[in-house]
Amino acid sequence: MSTYLLDSSSPWQLYFQDPATxxxxxxxxxxxxxxxxxxxxxxxxxxxxxxxxxxxxxxxxxxxxxxxxxxxxxxxxxxxxxxxxxxxxxxxxxxxxxxxEVIDPSLTVKCTGHQWYWSYEYSDSSEEIGALNFDSYMVPEDELELGELRLLEVDNRIVLPMGTHIRVLVTAADVLHSWAVPSLGIKVDACVGRLNETSMFALREGVFYGQCSEICGVGHANMPIVVETVSVNNYIQWLVEKNS
Ligand SMILES: [Cu+2]
The missing domain is CATH 1.10.287.90 (Helix Hairpins)
Structure with a gap:
């Protein structure tokens, strides 16, 4: 997947990251x-x-x-x-x-916080494509490739279509976590036994970096979030490839 167009914080940054929603x-x-x-x-x-x-x-x-x-x-x-x-x-x-406001979403993605990684569920894909579940772990420092961001890169990015109303459901499996991506303007608490809902509408393609934002144990700094927004066609292609 592409490693350009990165939306992450820069050293000594004082101001907001570029908005994408x-x-x-x-x-x-x-x-x-x-x-x-x-x-x-x-x-x-x-x-x-x-x-x-x-x-x-x-x-x-x-x-x-x-x-x-x-x-x-x-x-x-x-x-x-x-x-x-x-x-x-x-x-x-x-x-x-x-x-x-959640405006008639055409896609729902569920984000579950674990100690210390995120897992994602796409449950409303079509019959042919089927449901999609995967875990998203941080890439450890010694496995980073040139250009990848330390403490921010993950092995499985969450890919979403741009220009689409998306419902984001957030929950946790063990302790409190928080699913937060600054450029998308999202920060939702992940609580055990509770499903928090928010919506997202990406205006552009990009790779958006976020981090767990509720102190959740020793691995709190090691469970980043990477959202990749692509065109609808590329999204469907990714979905099919991911499931085959
Ligand atoms: Cu956490």
Whole structure:
């Protein structure tokens, strides 16, 4: 399988990985919107703080100011922050509910977390192709080939079609795990005896790297996730080859 177009974190990366789903694009945009308010509030509070430190120092104000109450200012500093909260809440709720939406999926894939690997089940393939189950283990450091990513590459990648509504079911077999792929905007807890559902719609082909994101024992760092999105034709070809 291809080893180019890798979507993984880079050394000293501070910002998001490139989005590959509408959900992740929404998360990046919400972050931008929130950053505007965050920056504004940070500088406003800093200005107030330094003004206060400067004008109210002991040397220049030996007697306390008798003012203890101001109705207008109290109304202003109550209403403006609550307006800001509403402006912040509206887009974040819109995003939250749109992430929860599962739109008539044409494919379901089940991800099960184990100590310490993931296993995948494609249960709704056609009769001819049959069901598909496989385990996905990390490639150990001494078996890596040139260009493969340390602690991120797996022996069996999960291949999914792009441009398709996919239902992702996540569960665990032993302890808590979490199935997380940053570029896809997915992070779902894997709980024993419980099936968590999310959806995915990949906008482009690529290889997307993720990691278990719920501390699950000594092998927690050694159970990465690799999702490869391909065209629908290539996906069907992969499915047939994998089962033959
Ligand atoms: Cu885990």
């Amino acid at each position: 509408p959900v992740m694009e929404g998360i990046v945009n919400l972050h931008h919107d929130l950053m505007f308010f965050l920056t504004f509030i940070l500088f406003f509070v800093l200005v107030l703080l330094f003004r206060t430190l400067y004008y109210f120092q002991y040397n220049s104000n030996r007697t306390a100011n008798p003012v203890i109450h101001g109705t207008v200012i109290e109304i202003v500093w109550t209403i403006i922050p609550s307006l800001i909260l509403v402006i912040v809440a509206l887009p974040s709720f819109a995003l939250l509910y749109s992430i929860d």
